[in-house]
Amino acid sequence: MLGVRSGPDGQVAYLATPVAAAEVVPTLPEGVPPTRVLRFASHCVSGCANRVGPDCGLADRMLALPAPPDTAPVPRCHLRAHCKWWHQTGTAACHRCPAVATTPLADDTLAALVADPTTTREHLAAHLSHPAPPSPPAS
Numbered sequence: 001m002l003g004v005r006s007g008p009d010g011q012v013a014y015l016a017t018p019v020a021a022a023e024v025v026p027t028l029p030e031g032v033p034p035t036r037v038l039r040f041a042s043h044c045v046s047g048c049a050n051r052v053g054p055d056c057g058l059a060d061r062m063l064a065l066p067a068p069p070d071t072a073p074v075p076r077c078h079l080r081a082h083c084k085w086w087h088q089t090g091t092a093a094c095h096r097c098p099a100v101a102t103t104p105l106a107d108d109t110l111a112a113l114v115a116d117p118t119t120t121r122e123h124l125a126a127h128l129s130h131p132a133p134p135s136p137p138a139s
């Protein structure tokens with residue numbers, strides 16, 4: 001497991017050392033989808049929906065997410081030496097990585113587009129130039 005999603009925006013807090021998902025998932029309250037509260041790491045597979053030739057399409061799409069200044073520190077992440085995203089796009093990926101989610105928050109359209117393997121650069125460009133209006137507050 002890579003980290004825990006926390007706070008109102010669901011940003012990932014990275015674990016200092018790996019923890020097996022099998023140890024944590026059974027402890028979640030019933031009805032809580034694991035991807036809502038946890039971030040998992042897995043090996044690349046040839047049939048991955050995100051694969052684009054030798055590259056990871058998610059690593060490319062995640063560059064559409066807002067990032068802190070380049071001078072900001074990258075997360076302390078135990079996966080870095082083996083991370084496809086890091087090897088593909090360097091600190092640009094790490095700066096955006098905490099916002100990546102398999103199960104984005106309901107009102108986070110950009111994160112949902114980034115997570116969707118069918119999203120193209122054109123989709124992202126269109127969304128960023130005309131973002132959907134924010135949802136009305138719940139009454």
Ligand code: SF4
Binds near residue numbers: 077079086093097098
């Ligand atoms: S992109 Fe960076 S922070 Fe995210 S998993 Fe890879 S090495 Fe860790």
